[in-house]
Amino acid sequence: xxxxxxxxxxxxxxxSQSGNYNSGLSSTGKEQARRLGLSLKNKGxxxxxxxxxxxxxxxxxxxxxxxxxxxxVYTKEINEISRGTYSxxxxxxxxxxESGLKEHKFRPPEGENYxxxxxxxxxxxxxxxxxxxSEIVLIVGHGLFLRFLMLQIQ
Numbered sequence: 001x002x003x004x005x006x007x008x009x010x011x012x013x014x015x016s017q018s019g020n021y022n023s024g025l026s027s028t029g030k031e032q033a034r035r036l037g038l039s040l041k042n043k044g045x046x047x048x049x050x051x052x053x054x055x056x057x058x059x060x061x062x063x064x065x066x067x068x069x070x071x072x073v074y075t076k077e078i079n080e081i082s083r084g085t086y087s088x089x090x091x092x093x094x095x096x097x098e099s100g101l102k103e104h105k106f107r108p109p110e111g112e113n114y115x116x117x118x119x120x121x122x123x124x125x126x127x128x129x130x131x132x133x134s135e136i137v138l139i140v141g142h143g144l145f146l147r148f149l150m151l152q153i154q
Contacts, residue, residue: 033062084111
């Protein structure tokens with residue numbers, strides 16, 4: 001299997017701490033994705049997995065015109081870490097500070113910590129190995145999840 005890992009383009013509120021968790025792409029992010037699409041042309045991609053979050057979907061939509069018809073699965077399994085009940089980074093940071101925990105250990109209500117994302121990445125890697133042994137797979141996701149996925153690859 002050959003994996004092509006793509007982190008979504010720049011999001012609308014990339015530089016803001018008050019941004020929405022499920023924000024879309026900025027104009028720069030859309031341009032980044034269009035350029036990436038050109039470089040992925042003729043790579044022989046057999047399958048695409050994309051996060052269900054808006055910025056990843058928008059990234060894929062900018063890439064797709066360069067790829068042709070390929071099977072796509074949108075899945076929460078490769079979403080960014082869940083902030084649970086907190087809808088903005090600002091709310092999350094406030095709760096994190098109040099908890100007194102390091103960020104990797106902090107699990108917000110109805111959300112995840114880094115260990116949860118690592119477990120999700122391990123399960124997804126096992127799924128990929130089982131189902132796509134001889135294929136080229138494109139994954140459009142998020143930085144933290146993709147880092148944990150790369151740690152699973154041996």
